[in-house]
Amino acid sequence: MARAFAVPSVITIVALLAAACGGTPARPAPAPVAPSIAIVGATLWDGTGRAPVPNAVTVVRHDRILCAGAAGECLIPAGARIIAAQGRYLIPGLIDSHVHLLFITRGSAGEELGLDLRDLLAQGITTVRDMGTDPAGLLSRVRSLQAAPRVHAMQLVAGRRFFFNGFRGTATARGTIYRQPPALAMQQLGWKPVQFDSDGDADTLVAEARQAGAMGLKLYAQLDSGSVRRLTEAAHRAGMPVWGHAWVQPASVMEQVLAGQNGVVHAAGLAGELFTVEERATLVRDGDLQAATAAVATVGAALDPRVLAALDSMARRGTMLEPTLDAVRHSVATYDAKLRHKASVQEEYVRSASRFGMEVTRQAIRRGVRISAGSDHVSYGLAGERATLFGELRLLVDSAGLSPTAALLAATRDAARAIGGQPGGQVGTIQAGRYADLVLLAKNPLEDIANLEYVDLVMVGGKLWRPGQLRSGIAMR
Numbered sequence: 094m095a096r097a098f099a100v101p102s103v104i105t106i107v108a109l110l111a112a113a114c115g116g117t118p119a120r121p122a123p124a125p126v127a128p129s130i131a132i133v134g135a136t137l138w139d140g141t142g143r144a145p146v147p148n149a150v151t152v153v154r155h156d157r158i159l160c161a162g163a164a165g166e167c168l169i170p171a172g173a174r175i176i177a178a179q180g181r182y183l184i185p186g187l188i189d190s191h192v193h194l195l196f197i198t199r200g201s202a203g204e205e206l207g208l209d210l211r212d213l214l215a216q217g218i219t220t221v222r223d224m225g226t227d228p229a230g231l232l233s234r235v236r237s238l239q240a241a242p243r244v245h246a247m248q249l250v251a252g253r254r255f256f257f258n259g260f261r262g263t264a265t266a267r268g269t270i271y272r273q274p275p276a277l278a279m280q281q282l283g284w285k286p287v288q289f290d291s292d293g294d295a296d297t298l299v300a301e302a303r304q305a306g307a308m309g310l311k312l313y314a315q316l317d318s319g320s321v322r323r324l325t326e327a328a329h330r331a332g333m334p335v336w337g338h339a340w341v342q343p344a345s346v347m348e349q350v351l352a353g354q355n356g357v358v359h360a361a362g363l364a365g366e367l368f369t370v371e372e373r374a375t376l377v378r379d380g381d382l383q384a385a386t387a388a389v390a391t392v393g394a395a396l397d398p399r400v401l402a403a404l405d406s407m408a409r410r411g412t413m414l415e416p417t418l419d420a421v422r423h424s425v426a427t428y429d430a431k432l433r434h435k436a437s438v439q440e441e442y443v444r445s446a447s448r449f450g451m452e453v454t455r456q457a458i459r460r461g462v463r464i465s466a467g468s469d470h471v472s473y474g475l476a477g478e479r480a481t482l483f484g485e486l487r488l489l490v491d492s493a494g495l496s497p498t499a500a501l502l503a504a505t506r507d508a509a510r511a512i513g514g515q516p517g518g519q520v521g522t523i524q525a526g527r528y529a530d531l532v533l534l535a536k537n538p539l540e541d542i543a544n545l546e547y548v549d550l551v552m553v554g555g556k557l558w559r560p561g562q563l564r565s566g567i568a569m570r
């Protein structure tokens with residue numbers, strides 16, 4: 094009799110939990126309902142802003158957090174699997190709000206994507222936002238993976254010149270040079286930027302982006318302020334966030350902020366504020382733009398009233414900033430490692446962008462701009478040359494003046510706000526009802542952000558993983 098009752102109730106629970114997930118077409122729920130898991134004895138930093146709770150109890154059932162708090166606040170259900178965590182630190186799963194995951198080389202994305210996602214999970218990263226590759230292609234590949242962070246994807250959008258500039262030749266002393274338009278180089282990697290003309294229909298573009306699985310727009314380049322405004326308004330009508338490069342030629346950061354964009358990426362891009370309206374409209378080719386940026390982006394220029402006005406307006410309106418300092422650091426390190434090489438416009442640009450971007454980030458933090466710790470990580474190429482969230486957080490603390498607590502918020506609660514919408518509301522803090530995305534650390538990250546390296550366990554949607562097993566490819570039970 095008891096058995097006869099047990100079966101329908103299990104099915105009911107699975108159905109209710111599936112309904113609570115908001116209908117995401119994720120992996121099928123496992124057949125038996127997992128028993129509760131209780132993580133007992135850790136110091137809990139829940140990412141909500143409350144002080145760390147020593148000797149805490151955190152209870153997880155299925156893929157959700159049931160309860161998290163002091164021992165008396167949270168009861169351990171009978172039959173729960175206990176994870177003894179005395180002396181450890183429990184934090185929300187980390188979020189990297191800026192990655193590029195899909196790179197098609199020689200016709201396939203190969204194993205790189207799956208291996209990279211396992212490695213990100215091993216670092217305690219349980220959610221990532223792809224800032225522009227190919228939403229439909231990426232999401233269909235990720236769906237078949239066993240061990241991966243949650244993946245959200247943004248749709249890249251650029252203006253007409255991004256798709257056609259270059260076909261028109263440039264006259265030089267050595268003859269006419271033709272370059273391929275930047276959009277072509279992207280398409281060769283399997284990325285799918287979409288074109289928006291200044292007289293285009295923004296609502297149709299947004300509907301198509303949603304159809305492709307994108308959860309928001311990433312404005313990339315060659316968009317004027319009218320286009321930025323119309324795209325932003327259309328996306329917001331559809332409940333989708335809009336992020337963009339700090340500046341999108343010709344629209345400036347100030348124009349992007351006033352258009353209502355949710356966030357801008359790359360602190361060094363605030364150099365766009367230092368150009369005149371005419372320069373912004375005509376600096377189109379990469380080489381010209383880099384040379385002009387290298388000339389204006391000095392450390393002192395980060396204090397230029399036009400840059401500070403853009404930052405103040407971001408702080409006032411809640412427009413977020415992803416500085417992407419670690420990606421720039423990697424580019425500088427590449428030049429530092431070359432013993433003998435010819436100086437180039439590109440190198441000059443990278444070095445000035447690095448110094449300028451760091452100072453802009455310091456000013457942004459001082460002026461109350463909310464930071465999201467997206468790293469601009471790519472899942473392609475040599476592992477040692479890829480930017481990481483860990484590297485970004487270390488730079489934000491060691492060089493840009495964030496406290497370890499503020500840096501952790503930038504990779505949890507605030508990164509979840511950066512993602513926004515329904516998916517952002519499910520992650521980023523340890524609270525009843527949210528996804529059970531957790532990281533158990535052997536050392537205290539609030540004392541030293543570098544202690545994020547000591548990941549003991551990672552949980553994503555209630556499933557436990559040990560970093561060593563993720564990296565060796567052996568599944569954990």
Ligand SMILES: [Zn+2]
Pocket residue numbers: 191192193224469
């Ligand atoms: Zn990027």
